[in-house]
Amino acid sequence: MSEQNYGNPDSGAVARSGQPEGQFAIENPGLPPHRPRLTDTDPKAAKRAERQVSALFLVSIIGTIVFFLGYFATSNETIGELRVQNLFIGLGTAFAMLGIGTGIVQWARTLMPDHEMIEERHDIRTEEDRVIAEEIIEDVIEESGIKRRPLLRNTLIGALAVAPLPAIFILRDLDNSEDYGVERLRHTMWDTGVRLVRDPVGTPIKASDITIGSAVHVIPEGLNELEHGKLNEKAKAVVLVMRLNPDQLNISPGREDWHYNGIVAYSKICTHVGCPVALYEQHTHHLLCPCHQSTFDLKDECKVVFGPAGHALPQLPITVDSEGYLVAQSDFHEPVGPSYWERG
Numbered sequence: 151m152s153e154q155n156y157g158n159p160d161s162g163a164v165a166r167s168g169q170p171e172g173q174f175a176i177e178n179p180g181l182p183p184h185r186p187r188l189t190d191t192d193p194k195a196a197k198r199a200e201r202q203v204s205a206l207f208l209v210s211i212i213g214t215i216v217f218f219l220g221y222f223a224t225s226n227e228t229i230g231e232l233r234v235q236n237l238f239i240g241l242g243t244a245f246a247m248l249g250i251g252t253g254i255v256q257w258a259r260t261l262m263p264d265h266e267m268i269e270e271r272h273d274i275r276t277e278e279d280r281v282i283a284e285e286i287i288e289d290v291i292e293e294s295g296i297k298r299r300p301l302l303r304n305t306l307i308g309a310l311a312v313a314p315l316p317a318i319f320i321l322r323d324l325d326n327s328e329d330y331g332v333e334r335l336r337h338t339m340w341d342t343g344v345r346l347v348r349d350p351v352g353t354p355i356k357a358s359d360i361t362i363g364s365a366v367h368v369i370p371e372g373l374n375e376l377e378h379g380k381l382n383e384k385a386k387a388v389v390l391v392m393r394l395n396p397d398q399l400n401i402s403p404g405r406e407d408w409h410y411n412g413i414v415a416y417s418k419i420c421t422h423v424g425c426p427v428a429l430y431e432q433h434t435h436h437l438l439c440p441c442h443q444s445t446f447d448l449k450d451e452c453k454v455v456f457g458p459a460g461h462a463l464p465q466l467p468i469t470v471d472s473e474g475y476l477v478a479q480s481d482f483h484e485p486v487g488p489s490y491w492e493r494g
């Protein structure tokens with residue numbers, strides 16, 4: 151605190167009773183004497199520290215490589231494989247970020263100049279201040295040693311160059327094109343004549359098995375036999391089947407024959423952000439999503455009556471086959487899943 155602040159009630163300065171203006175009750179102890187670090191006096195220690203910092207930047211580069219190994223070189227067909235892939239991606243990203251962060255901290259602690267200095271705050275609006283600011287930046291670059299230490303500089307550049315790549319590949323998965331976007335959600339395994347079977351056992355369901363008030367979790371027949379992409383297909387095709395009195399159904403034109411004697415089938419994937427809608431309230435005929443409480447009215451074609459979902463649950467048109475088993479009439483007539491996808 152400068153002595154000019156003395157006498158200013160907001161300055162925090164405490165005057166000693168009976169002392170003249172400008173004298174403080176507590177003497178400024180000043181800074182402790184500067185103690186040089188080992189790396190300031192021993193070139194070998196400095197070289198060792200430089201190698202340590204470079205090793206941390208290399209750890210970051212290796213972390214990025216591990217991310218790409220997990221992303222591209224591991225399969226995610228089964229839950230077990232998916233866990234292994236997530237482990238690679240998570241550890242790779244963590245080490246990529248940690249390597250850069252700890253490397254920079256270690257660099258600052260051991261190699262960058264550590265002299266203490268006091269800077270007064272003031273406006274930096276004048277040309278003179280701008281020039282001074284530029285000189286300070288140049289000083290910092292010079293003092294950081296980045297020009298004199300090519301090993302540090304090169305490993306840091308390498309780590310910084312590859313570290314953002316995982317983010318690019320992860321964001322690529324948000325692509326809305328044919329390979330990654332709505333087209334993937336537009337088609338599921340449901341098709342004409344595909345039987346509705348219980349999830350996960352895969353037993354077919356007769357219409358007479360579905361009683362009023364029950365809710366059955368359903369997948370398409372053949373899903374359990376898939377060798378590749380089973381989880382992806384299941385994530386799109388899961389359906390809830392319930393039965394109401396047909397008189398209670400409020401049916402819009404074109405959907406008159408999408409139910410079978412009051413048995414209706416709706417996508418289980420919430421149209422908000424895709425949680426499984428898993429709770430059926432028999433008395434209100436409401437389906438509830440546990441994630442953010444979106445509520446869908448089964449009597450009214452699963453339109454949203456509460457919560458953040460912006461779109462009714464897609465309905466699967468169903469009927470029965472010659473043996474009385476429930477079958478799909480077709481695929482869904484719209485993409486399943488979150489409604490932020492372009493549906494036009």
Ligand code: FES
Binds near residue numbers: 420458
């Ligand atoms: S995911 Fe269903 S309400 Fe948010």
